[in-house]
Amino acid sequence: MELERITIRELRSALDRREIGAEELCREYLRRIERYDGALSCYITVTEDEALESARAAQKRIDSGEAGLLTGIPIAIKDNICTAGVRTTCSSRMLEEFIPPYDAAVIERLKAEGYVLLGKASLDEFAMGGSNQTSAFAKTSNPYDTARVPGGSSGGSAAAVSAGLCAAALGSDTGGSVRQPASFCGVTGIKPTYGRVSRYGLIAYASSLDQIGAICRDPHDCALMMNSICGADSRDATTARLPVPDFTGKLGKSIRGMKIALPKEFFSEDIDGEVKASVTAAARTLEAQGAVLCECSIPDIRYAVQAYYLIACAEAASNLSRFDGIKYGLRGEGRSCYEMVCDSRSRGFGGEVKRRIILGNYALSSGYYDAYYKKAMALRQRITQEYEEVLSDAEVILTPTAPTAAYKKGAEHDPVKMYLSDICTVTANIAGLPAISTTCGYTAEGMPIGMSLTGRRFDEQTIIQCADAFERGFTPVLPQLTEVRR
Amino acid sequence: MDKELLEHLCVLSRFNVEDADSLINDMTDIIALMDGIKDADAEYDDGSGSSVCFSELREDIPALSMEQESVTSNAVSFEGQIIVPKVVD
Numbered sequence: 146m147e148l149e150r151i152t153i154r155e156l157r158s159a160l161d162r163r164e165i166g167a168e169e170l171c172r173e174y175l176r177r178i179e180r181y182d183g184a185l186s187c188y189i190t191v192t193e194d195e196a197l198e199s200a201r202a203a204q205k206r207i208d209s210g211e212a213g214l215l216t217g218i219p220i221a222i223k224d225n226i227c228t229a230g231v232r233t234t235c236s237s238r239m240l241e242e243f244i245p246p247y248d249a250a251v252i253e254r255l256k257a258e259g260y261v262l263l264g265k266a267s268l269d270e271f272a273m274g275g276s277n278q279t280s281a282f283a284k285t286s287n288p289y290d291t292a293r294v295p296g297g298s299s300g301g302s303a304a305a306v307s308a309g310l311c312a313a314a315l316g317s318d319t320g321g322s323v324r325q326p327a328s329f330c331g332v333t334g335i336k337p338t339y340g341r342v343s344r345y346g347l348i349a350y351a352s353s354l355d356q357i358g359a360i361c362r363d364p365h366d367c368a369l370m371m372n373s374i375c376g377a378d379s380r381d382a383t384t385a386r387l388p389v390p391d392f393t394g395k396l397g398k399s400i401r402g403m404k405i406a407l408p409k410e411f412f413s414e415d416i417d418g419e420v421k422a423s424v425t426a427a428a429r430t431l432e433a434q435g436a437v438l439c440e441c442s443i444p445d446i447r448y449a450v451q452a453y454y455l456i457a458c459a460e461a462a463s464n465l466s467r468f469d470g471i472k473y474g475l476r477g478e479g480r481s482c483y484e485m486v487c488d489s490r491s492r493g494f495g496g497e498v499k500r501r502i503i504l505g506n507y508a509l510s511s512g513y514y515d516a517y518y519k520k521a522m523a524l525r526q527r528i529t530q531e532y533e534e535v536l537s538d539a540e541v542i543l544t545p546t547a548p549t550a551a552y553k554k555g556a557e558h559d560p561v562k563m564y565l566s567d568i569c570t571v572t573a574n575i576a577g578l579p580a581i582s583t584t585c586g587y588t589a590e591g592m593p594i595g596m597s598l599t600g601r602r603f604d605e606q607t608i609i610q611c612a613d614a615f616e617r618g619f620t621p622v623l624p625q626l627t628e629v630r631r
Numbered sequence: 632m633d634k635e636l637l638e639h640l641c642v643l644s645r646f647n648v649e650d651a652d653s654l655i656n657d658m659t660d661i662i663a664l665m666d667g668i669k670d671a672d673a674e675y676d677d678g679s680g681s682s683v684c685f686s687e688l689r690e691d692i693p694a695l696s697m698e699q700e701s702v703t704s705n706a707v708s709f710e711g712q713i714i715v716p717k718v719v720d
Contacts, residue, residue: 242705243705244704244705246697246701246702246704246705247697247701339683340684340686352683353682353683377686379689382685382686382688382689383683383684383685383686384686385684385686386686386687445671445673447667448667448668448671448673450664451664451665451667451668452668454661454664454665455665455668462644466645469645470707471713471715472703472705472706472713473705473706473707474705476707476708479716480716481716481717481718482715482716482717482718483645484716485715485716486645487645487646487647488647490644490645490646491646491647491649494646499644499646499654500654500657500658500661502644502646503637503640503641503644503646503654503658504658504661504662504665506640506643506644507640507658507662508665510640510643516669517665517668519675520668520669520671520673520675521668522675522682523671523673523674523675523676524668524671524673525682526673526675526676526679526682527673529682560657560660560661561660561661561663561664564661564664565664575682577682577683
């Protein structure tokens with residue numbers, strides 16, 4: 146069984162036909178993790194015992210004819226999603242020993258399906274970054290070239306799917322953290338509409354932007370994962386009380402007549418030439434299938450990175466104030482409570498987290514609030530309106546997922562450069578729209594290139610349909626892995 | 632950003648001031664980037680609603696959620712209550 150290319154639906158079929166047992170399948174994945182994760186560092190924690198126990202329970206369910214969609218399917222979970230009894234670190238010294246006493250809502254849903262938790266995947270510390278190199282524990286490498294970053298912040302999740310170290314993974318996406326690593330690692334990642342998936346149990350970074358998403362081998366598998374994780378939850382008042390459709394519903398249907406907008410701002414000289422050529426070629430492929438391409442403009446894109454970082458960091462400054470070393474988390478020392486809190490936070494957080502908290506407090510401070518935070522909120526409204534205008538005509542917006550393919554490790558030390566590289570993804574979070582990234586080509590050096598399809602609010606079906614229509618005629622190139630034992 | 636402002640922000644953020652020069656350099660560059668929005672001609676419209684939609688809030692019905700033992704299981708110092716250094720002298 147070629148785990149590096151197999152899909153969830155193929156595994157479902159193999160399990161249901163008894164071609165492989167759930168425990169045997171789980172052991173296959175655990176062996177691959179043991180064999181390859183030494184070079185990749187996708188996982189912070191591998192939950193071998195829990196995985197095998199879940200696999201045995203899954204087999205009983207399969208044997209009794211009561212298998213759900215994900216029964217026995219081995220999945221990795223980003224390590225900022227709470228898993229009861231399993232360490233959840235957020236890749237931070239602050240939460241190095243934190244064992245959640247409860248499951249996130251998405252974990253409850255996956256457990257109800259009988260999934261198998263293989264382990265907790267690495268991320269940039271507190272999901273702040275696009276390289277996975279700010280992790281305090283596992284600085285993940287790209288399976289296509291271990292000298293390069295896997296992207297982030299869900300870099301561990303994306304690299305694990307890419308390398309066949311899990312069948313699928315959950316990530317979280319605040320400004321592109323599912324889509325950009327999916328693009329860098331040659332897999333498919335979906336950020337659902339804000340409100341589609343409960344954030345209960347997702348350790349908060351920026352609450353008005355955070356959304357849990359799925360990283361899978363292809364768009365069809367993303368639809369299956371979405372079928373499992375979406376829906377209203379009374380514990381997250383921002384989840385939408387809307388019926389959840391079958392996200393596979395439009396798969397295989399013709400895209401003839403589908404209007405796809407290409408914003409000219411995303412095809413400027415700031416975008417790498419190979420990326421632009423690959424995404425443009427993908428647009429032509431969709432056109433050849435009957436889609437109607439049109440150029441559009443979203444002028445306030447030029448303020449998107451600033452608006453995003455000011456809002457996200459302001460929310461982060463508030464959300465991360467809970468980490469004071471008192472009730473849980475790393476506890477520092479000090480003669481007074483104030484000194485202890487400062488010491489806990491100074492030792493517990495890494496450099497990027499500190500920079501973002503400081504920026505957030507700066508933007509919220511008296512004298513700066515109107516010029517930064519309020520202006521950012523005004524731009525959020527404007528960018529949202531501009532997207533709504535484009536999507537009142539077009540059904541999908543097509544852009545590159547990132548300005549470049551995966552870059553060499555080391556470049557992440559320039560924060561400004563890193564922030565600017567988020568330009569292609571942050572707007573979907575600002576506007577709360579669904580977006581999917583899928584592979585559309587490779588650079589001359591063999592690194593994957595991703596394209597993003599952004600859709601109307603709560604219309605994930607159409608972007609999945611469109612991505613799937615492209616992928617059906619696309620032949621992916623798999624990474625050549627180096628064996629380094631974990 | 633100067634050292635005085637950094638120290639003020641570190642107080643707000645509950646951080647010790649460490650590697651001040653390096654942090655000042657980073658924050659100066661980051662704020663220079665953020666200054667790019669100052670030339671945007673945009674006013675926040677209070678009337679257009681929140682960017683986040685809240686669905687109907689649930690009834691506030693008291694119910695057992697988690698046992699105290701599990702909630703406090705991650706506390707570093709717990710002896711029937713969470714122990715912290717003296718707050719008031």
